[in-house]
Amino acid sequence: KAGVTQTPRYLIKTRGQQVTLSCSPISGHRSVSWYQQTPGQGLQFLFEYFSETQRNKGNFPGRFSGRQFSNSRSEMNVSTLELGDSALYLCASSVDRVQETQYFGPGTRLLVL
Amino acid sequence: AQSVTQPDIHITVSEGASLELRCNYSYGATPYLFWYVQSPGQGLQLLLKYFSGDTLVQGIKGFEAEFKRSQSSFNLRKPSVHWSDAAEYFCAVGSNDYKLSFGAGTTVTVRA
Numbered sequence A: 001k002a003g004v005t006q007t008p009r010y011l012i013k014t015r016g017q018q019v020t021l022s023c024s025p026i027s028g029h030r031s032v033s034w035y036q037q038t039p040g041q042g043l044q045f046l047f048e049y050f051s052e053t054q055r056n057k058g059n060f061p062g063r064f065s066g067r068q069f070s071n072s073r074s075e076m077n078v079s080t081l082e083l084g085d086s087a088l089y090l091c092a093s094s095v096d097r098v099q100e101t102q103y104f105g106p107g108t109r110l111l112v113l
Numbered sequence B: 001a002q003s004v005t006q007p008d009i010h011i012t013v014s015e016g017a018s019l020e021l022r023c024n025y026s027y028g029a030t031p032y033l034f035w036y037v038q039s040p041g042q043g044l045q046l047l048l049k050y051f052s053g054d055t056l057v058q059g060i061k062g063f064e065a066e067f068k069r070s071q072s073s074f075n076l077r078k079p080s081v082h083w084s085d086a087a088e089y090f091c092a093v094g095s096n097d098y099k100l101s102f103g104a105g106t107t108v109t110v111r112a
Helices: none
Strands: A006-009 A010-013 A017-026 A031-038 A042-050 A054-056 A064-068 A072-076 A086-093 A106-111 B001-005 B010-014 B019-021 B024-026 B030-036 B044-050 B057-058 B066-068 B073-078 B087-094 B100-102 B106-111
Touching: A006 A086, A006 B057, A010 A017, A010 A064, A017 A086, A017 A106, A031 A072, A031 B100, A042 A072, A042 B100, A072 A086, B001 B087, B001 B100, B010 B019, B019 B106, B024 B073, B030 B066, B030 B073, B044 B057, B044 B066, B044 B073, B073 B087
Parallel strands: A010 A106, B010 B106
Antiparallel strands: A006 A017, A017 A072, A031 A042, A031 A086, A042 A054, A064 A072, A086 A106, B001 B024, B019 B073, B030 B044, B030 B087, B057 B066, B066 B073, B087 B100, B087 B106
């Protein structure tokens, strides 16, 4: 079974631009979560989607948004990029319940100049 | 709110020696606990998890962890470390609101 895939793997943007990252979960997984990883803040939860509904959101500004499609694929968008948005963005998928293991993709590394 | 503390930022261990990584959590209900490993430039790979039952959990790559409710700990151990175990290790607690809270991570260096 294929793992979680994320595209693109690397991205360079400039301040003020916007970016969209994509995540395809493991087949049969309906829950998709997003995390931001930075050297200073570590791994922080962004949001979680299930059946196209956001069930939980982390403590990030409104510039960070996401959505999930009917095929469980998910996208996250960051508008008006800031230097501090440079990070590794990780997507994880699971079947559904809280007890289910989250399986992570390789991440998208975003550099904001 | 849940939280995880990994007291050791960096650990250096000789190849063949034993390894123990510490993890303390704070969570009001029954915790769902995980250990993940991350190699440079990679995503997170699950080593093992604890939901309930036997407090000693076996994982992949020869790792095990022990859940101690009285100490709010979930320490990771490996009896004999291989050079390929050099990586960053994250302890995480899962909550009923569908998110994982991670510790800051412990970087493991393996010397020959």
